[in-house]
Amino acid sequence: MESLKVDGPGRSGLAQRPLTQRKPSTPMMPAFMTSAPGKVIVYGEHAVVYGKAAMAAAISLRSYLLVTALTKSQRTITLRFPDIGMEHSWKIDHLPWSAFSHPSKKKYYYDLVDKLDPELVEVMQPHLSVVSPKASPADKKIHQNAASAFLYLLLSLGSKSFSGCIYTIRSTIPIGAGLGSSASISVCLSSAILLQLRTLSGPHPDQPPEEAELQIERINRWAFVGEMCIHGNPSGVDNTVATCGKAVVFKRGDYTSAPTVTPVRNFPELPLLLVNTRQSRSTATEVAKVASLRKTHSSIIEPILEAIDKITESAYHLVSSSAFDSKKSGSVQKLGDLMKINHGLLAALGVSHPKLERIRELVESLDLGWTKLTGAGGGGSAIALLNSNATPSSLQGLQRQLDNEGFEKYQTTLGGDGVGVLWPAVLRSGSEDEGGEEIDQENFLNAKGIEGVEMLVGVGLGASEKREGWKFWSNVGPHVDDEGRQEYTSG
CATH class of the missing domain: 3.30.70.890 (GHMP kinase, C-terminal domain)
Structure with missing residues (x-):
């Protein structure tokens, strides 16, 4: 599988320099963004509890995650979520990598995880209890739930050799309003970490539909793991809508087997x-x-x-x-x-x-x-x-x-876009010769409200300019939308 190519400084010069004269190269990953939508239940509330069908659809309110690599000497991982007043850093070398990498526990990016490992949840607790210690009990629970989803995904998929990074989340989705805000964030985290692992090669114009479908499934599987960290026993609807976009029909069944989720590709x-x-x-x-x-x-x-x-x-x-x-x-x-x-x-x-x-x-x-x-x-x-x-x-x-x-x-x-990626975190208006606007930690943190975030990232109803760079996986086939964004089929 072809992976996302990350070019570092001095790449072309290395080929001509004798091996004995080469200097150690530590190319930094470019800053990049992922994004995923919230959702609403359009039809079927309450009846779905009794085995009936419900339909959920994506909305254009979205979450956005900016990932910025630190220098090799900065061995910390930071999670920032300014919309809820959360920020915490962990020392990479102090995280419980050995527990998650033990042969009996290790999970891979292609695995299906349908329940959390209680021993791994327990080993994370000392690293979660230190998050937002002075916050109110209600806020502390929200902050530690977000940190739990992030750390479980990072420790399951990543490794101690991961470089230091800052993960900053901004969301235009009201939190705690039943609009899938946590699932949207879980999809952002899942897709970002999988991109860092270079296990996602899309979306791109020449990507075979089967490969795109497989990648969407991987994002969705691990987003569901994040949802389990937050909600315990989630339905899987919210993360599926946030990943795939458009709409899905969901049917729970008798609770002894997995629910059926049918994409509504033409929504x-x-x-x-x-x-x-x-x-x-x-x-x-x-x-x-x-x-x-x-x-x-x-x-x-x-x-x-x-x-x-x-x-x-x-x-x-x-x-x-x-x-x-x-x-x-x-x-x-x-x-x-x-x-x-x-x-x-x-x-x-x-x-x-x-x-x-x-x-x-x-x-x-x-x-x-x-x-x-x-x-x-x-x-x-x-x-x-x-x-x-x-x-x-x-x-x-x-x-x-x-x-x-x-x-x-x-x-x-x-009924809009599902998960998307902006790699690198640079938006363009017009031709390539005009360059672009880089989204960095400072202007991302300083964006004011929904309109400010949407104007900065070039997505959503608040993005009045035609901004290029974002790519979205889609279930409806490749096309260029009215905002100049290209979408690719997931099968």
Whole structure:
């Protein structure tokens, strides 16, 4: 397999110099970036708990990871996550490499890991307990979970000979809102470490589809390991969407076997309004509420769950049909109608909330689109598929109303790119002769808010310039998108 080629200083001169006169060369890896999207559940919440299908899709809110190599003498690994106020450094030589490299424990980049090794989790604890010692208990848990995913991946895949690096994460995805922020970060970490190992050779124009598919699978497998570190028993949906992009149909089954995940390769890119109620909610509480109703009123609740399953199935067949055209209002109307019906059924299960209903009322009163809750409900977020009547002035009016009532709005798109890489971390505008803008630690850390990050990295709705350099794996075949980014098939 051809690996990513990293050219170091003085490479051409080495060939002419006699071996006895060569000086030790320590070429540094160029700074590079990886990126992966968040996700929303479009159809099928709660029904999925009972073996029904659900559909999840990528959104254009994303996480970004900048990896910067240090000099050979700097034997430290640093994880920075300024959006949550976290930064910690570890001495490479003090990490428990021997435990992870023991013949009975060692895992390789091509392995399938479906559970964490409790002994390896235990041996990491002294290196996690020192992370953010002065933070509040809630923040400390978030920081140490992120550090756990990072260290487990680094120690499993890397080695003590790894050079010192700074890993800096910026995310435009609201954290703890059910939008797959942790999975997005796990995909960024997984793809970055695999790139450092030179086990990924893409995406590139001549890459065979089978090879691209294999690489996406490797990224996804190890991202799932990161998710296990954070969540214990994740479904696998979030990291799959963050890796592959577009959308997937997910079916859990009887919990004794792996869930089935079907990529929706033709899912269209659609304008979406995401509104955070800022109302805290407990997924466990909402799931228990439906379980209680189902137990008490089985003959009523079972048909509702079956109807939600039919909605997911109908949406899958709709977007997979050759007759579907996202530029025609009739096609979008059908998707919107399914969202509206799905929300009504979820409300009948008792998992809506007055704030979610208020968002639905505001969007529909202005005839802007079709609204439903996304995720567990009881608060959290709502999504609205926008129709062709959604003019800038009407959206601004909605923005004012949402602001006045304490909601948080994100204008995004549904069904976009999955994992991507910018190697090296240089963006170009125009021809190669014009050079490019390097993304370094300083300007990455100083980027302000979602718009600042998106403008800097050249991805997302905030990236108004046409910036070249990013490459994305895709399930839909090679093409150049409207932003000048090229995508390649994963099979």
